Amino acid sequence: MIQDLIDLLRIIVFPGFLFFAVLGLFFEWIDRKFYAKLQNRVGPLYAGPWGLFQPFADFVKLMAKEDIVPEGADRPLFSSIPVFALALSLFAVLFLPVCGAQGVLSFEGDLIVVTVILTFFVILVFLAGFSSASRYPGVGAERSVLQLLGYEIPLVASVLGAAAVTIQTEGSLQIKSIVETQSSWWSILGIQALGFAIFLLAAQAELERVPFDIPEAETEIVAGWLTEYSGKKLALIRLAKDIELAFLCGLGATLFLGGPQPILPGFVGALSSTIIFVIKSIIVLLILTIIRAAMSRLRIDQMVNFAWKYLVPISILQLLLAVMVPRLIVI
């Protein structure tokens, strides 16, 4: 009974839904504030200390706004997408090892589930665009699927590259074992540096941020697949996207930076694993923000071109390296 209650609390409060909802909003704030600093602006300032509550204030405000569904839209689908998006991102974060080496959900092969979830996000984007029955969302949806063709293989390859060691030594595809193998040596401090770079680019594309914000390019197609969403639905989608941001940063930290392992390999710090995990995720987030600030948006054909000419071959190369090199060392 008590165990059930604890499990429920683990899912709903910590380290599950509520924790990640707050973390997602916090990450949005860091992203905006740091982006603003890079651009010589002040960024969010008024809601809370240093504008810390601005994302939350935006969320509350959007919840109170009028909610419009376009006349021609596929109403049930259109209205359910925000709920699905939020549910999906909240489901995804349960796999992250926030405290201890394993997440709330952990089983053999959960890495595959995580990669599948990443693809599901794009399917939701696609459905959102098409159920809107409007031109800009239609173009945006089309672009998001085209973009998926570009970055999905590199993303999966980089994730598998991070798991190469555990696959070979333990035959395991579990996030927990990936984290445990990094207790002495983070995987980024080796050939995985390349995998990490590929993961960052792919994550940027998955999150639809500059230079890959093509599906929601503001100056081209208004807000892309999000154009017709308003009010509560938009608030939920934005929250889902924030959580997705936190999820991908967390995934990067887990796979390449040792997740909740102590800050320096071998150094047992006083910090709890949760704080270490969050700090590492923030490092990933800051890198993503720098990428966002330093580039302009690519065109969809350039993006797919770039992905297939460079990203896919390099990611396959790094996967091969990740598989071969440890073996060579062992021999």
Added chain:
Amino acid sequence: MSVVDIPIGPQHPAIKEPLNITCYVDGEHVVGAKLRIGYNHRGIEKAGEYQTYIQNLYIAERICGICGIVHAFCLTQATEDIIGKEIPKRADYIRTIGLELNRIHSHLLWLGVAAHEIGFDTLFMYVWRDREMVMDVIEDFTGNRVTYALMTIGGVRRDIPQEKAERILKVMDLLDEKVRKYKKMCLDERTIRMRCDGVGILRKEDAIALCAVGPTARASGVPFDVRADDPHAAYDEIPFRVVTYDTCDVTARLLVRIDETLESISIVREAIKRMPSGPVRIRVPRVVPTGEGVGRTEAPRGEVIHYVRANGTERPFRWKVRAPTLANLLSIPVMLTSRGDYVVNIADVPITFASIDPCLSCTDRAIRFIDVSSGKSWVWTFSQIKRMYWRD
């Protein structure tokens, strides 16, 4: 896949002013485009007929919020053309400085907008931050940031004393350094080049045939610049280079504008150095003799023409303004149509459109009414409109 029409505007984040571009799209490729302007008619020319010449200067300045000095200058030029009096040399130099500062501010503004159109917000923020310097300098000597009220018939209203001239020079040095940095950034940053190279091609013969003006024409290799071709103010005494590029694409327009900004900075420096002393205005009669006058100058966007017909009263009989955007708009459908190897993507539409630096508030002076469903068009006279819509 069949051809879909995607309307861009009259309300769209990429377009800051009301205009409609209907793009005919096949997949991601634009196969044709149609323009509609006329959402923003303000009746400025008509209003001008009810005001005196001096009052008109302040209306003229409000034709465009960005190149206000240019329109006021053109109107004074046209009026002085009729009056036929020489204005003091020092006033010519101050006018030149005003026009060039205006150009610097306008080109920097455009650079920011262009960066925003291709999704490079960081460059946008930096450029607009530095644009504030030139805004401050303009405010310093005219008294206003936007509508300057600098020009008057027979000269200028404000002199540039020594200490203000020094302040201007100091800012010019700072800006020079910054603009060179941005030029390097635009040339080196790969993603900018990927978005601008080979986009929005306007071949030289098209540019000439479609009467393109200003940086749009000069980026297509047409060395047309009113400042050099028909010198006015102090442009005949100050050496400067007419910047042209011949790649005919958005990059060329980007570089033409950046290089022109550098040219403008050197013109301002030179003008301050050579500025003669003396009065800055002469008194002219309120009543302008019968006659016709034309004022033309190179606005940041291209050639502006003001035509004034006077009938011997203190109000103009007719005042006609041709803003550069009207001349450049014709090139837009050509730039936006894929033909042969030249492919236009939807993503290229905003930056291509922005590359002519459109200013519709200058441009819109629609006088024909069109019934879209039947294609019938007609003109309403003032008395007809009055009969239909005015209630007294």
